[in-house]
Amino acid sequence: MIVYLGLGTNLGDREANLRAALAHLARILDIEAVSSVYHSEPVGYREQPDYWNLVARARTTLEPEGLLGELQRAEWQLGRQPSFPNAPRVIDIDLLLYDDRQLATPALELPHPRMLERAFVLRPLLELDPDARHPRTGERLRDALARGSFEATERLFDGSVLLDPARRVP
Numbered sequence: 001m002i003v004y005l006g007l008g009t010n011l012g013d014r015e016a017n018l019r020a021a022l023a024h025l026a027r028i029l030d031i032e033a034v035s036s037v038y039h040s041e042p043v044g045y046r047e048q049p050d051y052w053n054l055v056a057r058a059r060t061t062l063e064p065e066g067l068l069g070e071l072q073r074a075e076w077q078l079g080r081q082p083s084f085p086n087a088p089r090v091i092d093i094d095l096l097l098y099d100d101r102q103l104a105t106p107a108l109e110l111p112h113p114r115m116l117e118r119a120f121v122l123r124p125l126l127e128l129d130p131d132a133r134h135p136r137t138g139e140r141l142r143d144a145l146a147r148g149s150f151e152a153t154e155r156l157f158d159g160s161v162l163l164d165p166a167r168r169v170p
Contacts, residue, residue, distance in 0.1 A: 001101075003029070003067065004128070005056045006094040006112070006121050010042065014052040015169050017078065019162045021091050022056065024074045026163075029058035034159040035124030041152045043118065044086030054159040055096065055124035064098045068108050071095060096121060100135040111135050119150035124159075 005025070009017040018037065025031060035055045042048050060067055071093045079090040096112045103110040111134060115121045122145040125132060132141045161167040 001060055001099050002097075003058050003060055003095065003099075004097040004125055005058065005071070006053065006092075006096050006115075006124075007056065008051045008053040008092045008120070009090060010049045010051040011088050011090045012079075015162070017091050018052060018054065018159075019165070020078055021074065021093060022162055024078065025056065025058065025093070028062070028070050028074075029060050031056055031058045031163070033057045033128050034163060035127040037156045037159045037162070038120050038124055039154045039156050040120040042086065043151050045084070048088040051120065052156065053120040053124065054162075055121065055128060057128045064095065064101065064103055064108055064110060065105070067098070068095055096125065097132075097135065102135055116141075116144045117148070117150075119145065119148070119153040123153055123155070
């Protein structure tokens with residue numbers, strides 16, 4: 001199955017946090033591609049540092065709930081602490097899309113319920129799949145991005161450098 005994951009960080013060494021998260025994910029998924037890294041202002045709770053975000057496309061044999069458990073385990077192992085919604089965090093890993101599957105359980109909603117509201121999700125996801133459509137609405141994601149009013153989001157660098165420990169961020 002093809003999945004799209006959104007990764008974000010705004011505490012500590014953001015480059016190291018994203019590198020560590022991708023390395024951890026590579027042990028449980030086959031990462032096919034990583035978008036650019038984007039700098040974005042926080043959404044919701046504004047009194048916190050800005051974020052670095054990216055989207056990764058990967059293949060998995062795990063079912064959605066099993067994958068969610070692995071993603072949450074990765075977050076805690078990488079230092080995420082329980083807090084309040086939209087709080088600052090060392091790492092956040094969201095399951096955005098799982099093929100075209102739609103799911104609504106108390107633990108997981110697919111596609112991610114707020115992805116159409118976030119430029120820091122849409123911009124990097126469209127880098128990886130310019131023709132992507134929302135599985136529930138059928139809307140082209142590029143149309144959602146074009147019509148929306150979003151948080152400030154700026155491309156920083158090619159995120160694929162984070163997969164190679166020898167390469168440094170420009």
